[in-house]
Each structure stands twice: as structure tokens, then as C-alpha cells.
Amino acid sequence: MSDLQFEISQRPDFAILTVDLEQGQRIFAEPSAMAAMDPTITLKAGFKGGLKKTLGRALGGESLIINTFTADRGPGEVVFAPGAPGDAIHYELDRNTLYIQRGAFMCHSDGVELTGKWQGAKGFFSGKGLVLLKASGEGDIFFNSYGAILEIDVEDEYIVDTGYVVAFEDTLHYDVTTVPGMKVGGKLKTFFFGGEGLVVRFSGQGRVWVQTRAVNPFLTWVFPYRPQPSNN
């Protein structure tokens, strides 16, 4: 079991993560994720895990730099805030792997390795980037959603729109495909004009985290209300 003390509050709309570090304990976070911290904590910015892993993270939509927060001068707390309004989730890695959608990573403890996983055509056609973030090892990882979050325990098969997938366990097989029953014309439209109607079909046994809002539909909704430049 993890010995990391933490609390996620203000859920689910504007969740914030407070981590209590013991003397000498460390946590690794995305730059700009830190909202507040005790003066006993020191911050060191730098690359982590060598060139390949650093590039993998970068391709997965995260920063090249990882900030390391260490309770050098005594125990203390660090508060992390995700960029998007929404929930934050804790997951304990137990010698397994978790795949996280680009941009959803917040922070992780010692023992976790974060890199990218090339997903080629799956990523290309999903419109969500060619590389997924891959967290593996033994330790704690925190990720965030846009909106609230549903935890789905898949037993056989499950389908989620590509825009709503936040993370999933490595025991699940996944394919990016069109919505079942879509006509050929619709599939071609999806293929050439990107994204709409594309889903991830999970199969096997494992957990999927699904967010209750997606960015693109929100932008489509807000677009008609944008301010218009005036000629006057």
C-alpha cells in the first residue's frame, strides 16, 4: 500500500490535490501544476528519465521538464491544481501500467516511470495525438479530467467516444473505430474530416476513466456566443 498522504478536495468541479510529504519524500509534477506549498519544500526543475522518456512525455502532450518537490527542510504540504476545470483522480500503480490521455497528467510519486506510447494510426485517426502517456511501476499517480469523472470497470466490452477517455488500465485491449452501425458515407466523412463519431472500443477486463465533458463539444457550444469584431 502507498504511504503517500494526500487529499483531493473541491471535487468534482474544481478539484485540488493536497499532498503531505514526509521529511525527504518527493513528488514529481508538471510545471505550473503547483498552486501552493510549505516553505519546507524545495523545488527542482529538470529532465527526468533520459532523452527517450523525456521525448515520449513531450509527444504525449506533457512538458519536457518535470518539477521535483522534495520535503528537504522538514515535512510539508504541496497543493497541485490541474489546468482544466474538473476532477482529479488518484491511482496506485502496483507493478502495472496505466495509459493516460495527453494533457491529463498531474503528478506522481517515486517508483513511477512516465513516458510515451506510440499508438500510430490509432492516435492519428482518433485526433488525440499519436502518443499516449504511459505510467508504469509501483507508486502513486494523479491525473485530471475536464468535468467530473466516471470510473467504469469493464468486464467484457465497452465503447467510449475518443474525446471522453481520460485513462485506462493496461489489461484492456483497445481499438479506435467508428460508432457501430455507422453507414459507409458517415465513416468516410469521419475518416477525412476527423474525429466526429470516432470511439475507442475497449475489450477485456480493466478500468476506464471517462470524463463527463469533452473540450471540443464545449468549444462548439460556446462558439456562437463569442464576441464579434465591430466595424463601428
Add this chain to the structure above:
Amino acid sequence: MFDDDFLDGEFEGGVFSKDIDGGRAGASIRMDDLGLIALLSDGEQFFLSYSECNLEIGGASGRMVFCRNDDRSLTIFCEDKKFTAALERASGGELLERLEEINATGRRRSLAGQFGFWGFLVGCALLLVGGWYGILWGARAAVPHVPFTVDQQLGEAVYEQALDEVAQMTGEEKVTLIEDDAVRLPLQKLVDDLAVHSRMPQVKFQVLVCDTEIPNAVALPGGRMIVFRGLIDLVETPEELLAVLAHEMSHVTLRHHLQSIGESIGVIVALDILVGDVGGLVALGAEALRAAALMSKSREHEHEADLEGVRMLHKAGIDPAHAIGMLESLPHGDIPDALDWLSSHPDIEERVAAIRKLVDELPPRAYSPLDFDLEGLRAAMRNRVVPAEDAPENKDGDRKKVNAADAKPENEKREEALAK
């Protein structure tokens, strides 16, 4: 963690069971004669006998092996590449049939993955190549529908910049145009006489001569042409001079500048569609547009201009073989940077071969020598009247009109050296 009685070592994996808090845990997996044993980090053990083991393959990697009991209440899984071979040995052939099936599935998925990967790369390459040729085709198809006044306006817009570029070639602050009619008018007549044989005889060419020792000539969109003094010094016959001018005129009548701009715009639009935000690239694109408008130097455009120039010479009754002579007489290989007309035209042997082929295919006709006084033109350049502002100051600080030989003795020396 395990006793030494176990077979084939230990594998990292996991367990699904309702008896575990959260339903899942990582585990160390070993095999004995009867079945699989998974040991959790808290010491809890799970056992699954080979006789009730149902095998599946899956997971995000497509290579994870799941061993489940019949009611799926316990699953032990592992992704280690050596796991299936160890399972085959440990189970004594009990799982052989099913293991062969999942190994075959694994190989199929691996092949499909590789096929998908290479297919994806090939697809992207085809898309890029197809897109590129589509853009070229689109630019060419669109140009005839654009009125020629656009070329003229474009030429007007880039004229000052073109003069700056010419000045930069020699490191001068400003290019000196030779406005003496004795120099300019014979060249203008030469071009006008040839223009009637171009594919756009209505185009009015305007010849400008610049006092630059580089052997070069530049055509701007719309019909303005800048002939460098160095070119007039370099050519051996008037026909060679006309061959170069015909080539440059062809860039104008074939509207290569507009085609290049269309291609540049097409590339920017394609990048915008593919990449999304190309803010930085747009600035780059604007630079490319400017460069394309000034210098239309694509390999294909050069070949087209060569062949069109040859046709014009043929129609005008001038032996087009002079174009070959001009190209072949120029120094190959290590060309000084200053010889811009050459350095931007690298594939001379290929061009000569294409011209020669066209010359052979042209209907035979009698050619006559070009009636043009090249030596007279050179003399006019040497003795031209230099405007007062370009003349050197006398000892009283005044300027007076002098001839070029007096005004620019250094240039004269260079001319003589080049002529030799």
C-alpha cells in the same frame, strides 16, 4: 519470495479477484506441476490449476496473457514474453492446444501491428507525395484563369526588392542601372523582335541594364527584365545573348512566377490543414512567396523555359543550337557564388540533353545569323555617359558628366579580365 521447487522462475504480472480490495493487484507469478501461483505484495496467495485454466490474449499491448477459471472469479495475467513458453513446459502439454492458438493470435496481431505501422507510414508518404503533386497541378491549372495584369502588378510590387537583391549579389548598397539609350535600346529592340514569336505576343517586355559584372539576367513577372552587364561581356555571339534572353522571357510568358506563388500558397494551406496552427510558418510562407515572385527557379520551370526559349528562337529563324553552345561554354563544376545565373541552374548536362532532343525534333528550316552589333553594344557600354551623381568628384569637390571608362576604371579592368 517463492521456494526453489517452482519451475521456470518468476514473472511480474497481476491478479483480478473479488477477494482483493479494488479487485486487482500486481503479483509475482510462478508455476508448479499443478498450476499457477500468484503472490501479492501483502503476502496473499492465489492458485489456479492448469486443468481449470482458460487462456486469453489481449491487453493494451495485445500480448498480455490472461489465465482465468471457469466462472471468471480469478484471473492471473502476465505480459512477459517468456510466460507462454514457461506455461507450456510447466503444464506438461495440458494447455498446449490453447497456447498454440493464443501464440498464433499474438503473431497475427504482431503482424497486423507491423503491417499497420508500415501501412500508416506508406499511407502518409503517399498522401504527402500526392498532396504535393496535387498542389503543383492545382497551381498550374489555376494560373491561366488569372488575368496577366496580376503578373504586371506583382512585377511592380517586387521591382524595388529585385534591384536590392541584385545589389546584394555584389555587395553594393544600390544597383546602378545603365539608362544610356545607346545601351538599352538595342537590347530592347532585340527583345521586342523576339517577343512576337512568344506564346504571349501581347506582353510588352521592358529591358533594363544594370552595371553589374555578374553574368546574369532576371525576368520579373509582368515583363520587366534586368540584363546584367556581365552577361553582355561574357557571351561570344549575339545569338548566345538572345538565347539567354529567350529563356528569361519564357519564364514570363509561361507565368512561372505566379505558378510558384500558387504552389507556395498551396503548401501553406496544406500545412494549415494538416498541422493546424501554423502561425510561425505563415511568416516563413510570406518569405517564400516573396522569393518565389522574384526568382522562379524550380527545376521543372527551368526545363520549360529552356524548351520554350528554343521554340522562340526557332520561330524567329535563329539557330537554337546557340542555347546549347551558351550552356556548354559556361564553366561547370566549381562555379563562383557570383555566377548566380549558373548556380541556380545546376543540372546543365540534363538541360543540354533536353534542348538537344527538342532541336532534333524541330522541323528543319534555314537559320540566319542575328543582325546585332554586339561589339557596338559593348563599346556603347564602355563609353556611356554616366549621370553626374555617379561620377567621381574632382579636386574642387564638383561632379561632372564623364564617360564610363573614366568614371569606373576598376570596373573596366574587371571587364577586360573577364573578356579575356
